Amino acid sequence: RVDGTRLWDSLMEMAAIGATPAGGCNRQALTDEDKQGRDLFLRWCRDIGCEVRIDRMGNIFARRAGTDGAMPPVITGSHLDTQPTGGKFDGVYGVLAGLEVLRTLEDKGIKTTAPLEVVVWTNEEGARFSPAMIGSGVWAGEFSLEYGHSRADKGGATIGGELERIGYLGDEPAEPKPITAAFEAHIEQGPILEKQDQLIGVVTGVQGIRWYDVTFRGTPCHAGPTPMADRRDPVQALAWLCERLYSEVKAYSDDARMTCGDLRAEPGSRNTVPEKVVLALDLRHPQPEGLEHLHRTLYRLAEQVEEATGASIDVREEWHSPPVVFDESCIEAVNSAVERLGYSHRKMVSGAGHDSVYVSRVAPVSMIFVPCAGGLSHNEAESAEPDHLEAGCNVLLHAMLSRAGV
């Protein structure tokens, strides 16, 4: 069994970096705060004698040697970056649960057959740099290194430049080596476990995600003298499209999701009809056909915008992460661990994207969820119970040991 108090204390120590007045964290990818978080993690890893490697995407791999030098590692991990108004557990829990597994084995003097590795993936959130999960995505071969390095934030700073600036542009190639199995512990970020009073989610896959930059274009003109009938107003077009898309998405299925996370008007002057409005749109569905349906609904409505409102529209797909089904044997490893430990549990599909999505392209993977209060995440009030976090970490320990061998 792991040390739940030590795990909690480490979570709180990490949460102090980028702590916000409202009790959350702002430790966005590759900022000074992210660097501090990484530095702290490295110190902890070296304290227990891990060997550390950093790759060209800034992904960190901390290895505890196994007894069989030839056996590929069992890996675990997640991310240390947060949303701009993020919580203390999203991602961080998966990294520090992995560290706690290594610390526990070190305490007990247990040697595994396969080496174990804890990984910190770069820019999982997709908040500062789009898309999400880009560190694991480049590593797994979904994106090129050039694409990864060139992604820019709203101020124009790039991943490549920021990795160099904070000293985390490593030497290792960002590409996978053979892996025995991979596990990731995470808070659920949704309400299901809490509502059903279950302790552990045995995660069988991840729903599909598509991201779009939707640009509405109009003609800037004066707010006063210009007759409404003469206008090409991008905000009218935005309202027209969103009103219809929200209602079609909600009517389609309870599983469908639509989020308009960001909006920007240009030039952004109150008495000028904007020249353009850019909407950052996120659509999700657990089934490929469902996601395709939402995608087609967006394009169908987009085709009607100009006739309905006069303003034009351009829909650019920014990212597509299709639904993923995890590896049967890894799901079974988690399930057996949960049953051995006697925790209440259910199988479930993740609503959030995770680094495990891309890791699953090159290795057998599954995930372990624990409840979070009110299902709330991407919110400074995100909260989880120490007991639940400890239970999830015990599951991780047993699942990893079952694949690594002792």
Add this chain to the structure above:
Amino acid sequence: RVDGTRLWDSLMEMAAIGATPAGGCNRQALTDEDKQGRDLFLRWCRDIGCEVRIDRMGNIFARRAGTDGAMPPVITGSHLDTQPTGGKFDGVYGVLAGLEVLRTLEDKGIKTTAPLEVVVWTNEEGARFSPAMIGSGVWAGEFSLEYGHSRADKGGATIGGELERIGYLGDEPAEPKPITAAFEAHIEQGPILEKQDQLIGVVTGVQGIRWYDVTFRGTPCHAGPTPMADRRDPVQALAWLCERLYSEVKAYSDDARMTCGDLRAEPGSRNTVPEKVVLALDLRHPQPEGLEHLHRTLYRLAEQVEEATGASIDVREEWHSPPVVFDESCIEAVNSAVERLGYSHRKMVSGAGHDSVYVSRVAPVSMIFVPCAGGLSHNEAESAEPDHLEAGCNVLLHAMLSRAGV
């Protein structure tokens, strides 16, 4: 008659300051570019021997002495600040037409009985600092000097601080002295004169304007796992309100106007439902009852937002500029000048706010409009014909002389 070529050349010289690649101007209030524009204007005024005063709001008064020292001045003027993507004529024309009147009198050696003054009012556009027409508003007693100095831009810089920084925080109190009459020449910024093939608009008043900051508040949460039914999504609320308000405003009357010039989502991350969206809203109508109706429509819909969408709403009125009717005798002075000069003309109400709105609280005022291409303004492509600008300036000359006496 004025020198149309000289007027045009001065307009083009001023337009070079803050010129944009798309052929417009970005010379926002109290920026370095605004300072350069003011400096150029001052040089031109001193070249013809004007005495210059600057008040505590940075309003500039350039005076050409009259023969009767006791007679209050006849004033004219407008503003040199522009929208972020503004044109070459909005405001600038009114200032440089005033200057051209003085230059013409100087050339001809004509002495007026009353002194003449050309005024540059600070921050007329309301684009960098809200509300619009604040320089003339403080001067006329609509706003206190403290209010004026404390208004801040999106980056937090204040009018008081920026006046000091660019060296235009003058010594004169920002308050009116007696004025014989005031006139303001301006491009129409709307399509009426061009469509009806008229050269001059004799402006009888200005329609009413109300500005609002509409804040939609939700609960930030994760774009994936959070069921749509559990969300409080401020973008859903924005779309719901705008869709209905646009259609009610358009259905109410052809004279009604609604503009959503700026939108801001916080925290502005694609995979997080925003905590809030702030909309900068502008409603207008020429009649007080019409404007009141639009105002009540906004509040009625706002009351329904929470029930309809779950998100809450806060409507804060930022500014109210009621419809204004100009002075009969000043309107008549413009009308007589136009008829004497033989220009085609019509009476009209201004759709845009102007410094004359506030000047009219303390002095008899009217305005002179000339056409602009396609009625387009607050757009870098804003354009006006040299002949039309010259004609408007001739009207200004004759109207001013008629009230100042020769």
